[in-house]
Amino acid sequence: MILYFSGTGNSLYIAKKMAEKLNDRIVSIADLVNKGQHKISVKADESIGFVYPVIACAPPDIVTNFVKKVVFDGYDNNYLYSVYNCAGSPEYTSRIMKEAGEKAGLKICGFFDVLMPGNYITQKRHLPPEKVQEYLDHCDERIAQIVSDVEKQVCNYKKEKHSFLLSYGLHKLAVLEKTEKFIVDDTCVGCGKCADICSTQAITMQGKKPVREEKRCAFCLGCVNVCPTRALNVGNKTQGNPQYINPYYDGKARGVCQL
Numbered sequence: 001m002i003l004y005f006s007g008t009g010n011s012l013y014i015a016k017k018m019a020e021k022l023n024d025r026i027v028s029i030a031d032l033v034n035k036g037q038h039k040i041s042v043k044a045d046e047s048i049g050f051v052y053p054v055i056a057c058a059p060p061d062i063v064t065n066f067v068k069k070v071v072f073d074g075y076d077n078n079y080l081y082s083v084y085n086c087a088g089s090p091e092y093t094s095r096i097m098k099e100a101g102e103k104a105g106l107k108i109c110g111f112f113d114v115l116m117p118g119n120y121i122t123q124k125r126h127l128p129p130e131k132v133q134e135y136l137d138h139c140d141e142r143i144a145q146i147v148s149d150v151e152k153q154v155c156n157y158k159k160e161k162h163s164f165l166l167s168y169g170l171h172k173l174a175v176l177e178k179t180e181k182f183i184v185d186d187t188c189v190g191c192g193k194c195a196d197i198c199s200t201q202a203i204t205m206q207g208k209k210p211v212r213e214e215k216r217c218a219f220c221l222g223c224v225n226v227c228p229t230r231a232l233n234v235g236n237k238t239q240g241n242p243q244y245i246n247p248y249y250d251g252k253a254r255g256v257c258q259l
């Protein structure tokens with residue numbers, strides 16, 4: 001089983017490609033959290049993977065909190081692994097996942113990373129479009145390597161070199177951005193794409209305008225990245241910065257990748 005969380009489709013792309021090669025099933029962590037479901041049945045010989053983006057130097061809080069609470073019914077020392085993807089600065093992501101697993105009595109032992117185009121739209125740095133395909137081609141090779149390691153049940157945890165405290169502080173600081181005002185300006189056409197992409201159901205359309213419930217927001221920035229008129233911003237940091245959605249993603253919360 002591959003449990004995934006995705007804001008703009010990169011993690012879903014990876015989860016789907018891995019599932020095809022491993023002949024495995026994919027399950028959305030956001031769907032389970034929305035339903036308040038933390039108990040999942042697993043078969044004794046089934047490997048269990050977590051696929052997710054790095055959000056501010058760490059796994060998304062929704063993923064960490066899920067891992068701390070999850071109960072795998074039928075768990076018998078199943079092989080557990082983690083696959084994060086990011087734009088190049090993971091910091092202490094693997095360590096957080098490892099410790100979250102330990103809190104739930106789970107030994108996550110395979111740790112893998114994939115470099116992906118960045119969707120961190122509060123930042124100005126961005127890949128030119130021609131580079132996006134280059135990254136995706138490279139990521140397919142990386143996924144093939146990870147699949148081969150998962151089949152061999154590789155255990156490879158290595159302590160990150162970064163300062164845990166510095167990274168912890170950076171995560172808390174960056175996640176504060178989430179509390180900034182959710183701004184919807186007059187160019188909003190009420191298309192609802194922001195609500196469609198929001199897997200945590202934090203956005204609802206009210207009177208043809210999106211309204212965000214901050215408590216449910218995972219700060220994946222899918223909403224800002226998908227808005228066709230750039231009407232939607234979180235604070236003033238996202239305005240005018242280039243958007244990114246994985247080109248194979250259909251932009252729906254229970255989205256599919258048209259691979």
Ligand SMILES: Cc1cc2nc3c(=O)[nH]c(=O)nc-3n(C[C@H](O)[C@H](O)[C@H](O)COP(=O)(O)O)c2cc1C
Nearest residue numbers: 007008009010011053056057086087088089118119
């Ligand atoms: C709020 C936010 C914070 C992010 N922080 C980081 C980071 O600290 N390091 C990094 O390399 N990428 C960071 N990213 C980029 C994502 O990890 C990357 O684009 C990922 O592939 C997105 O996956 P998704 O499409 O499944 O959401 C961040 C993205 C967002 C939205």
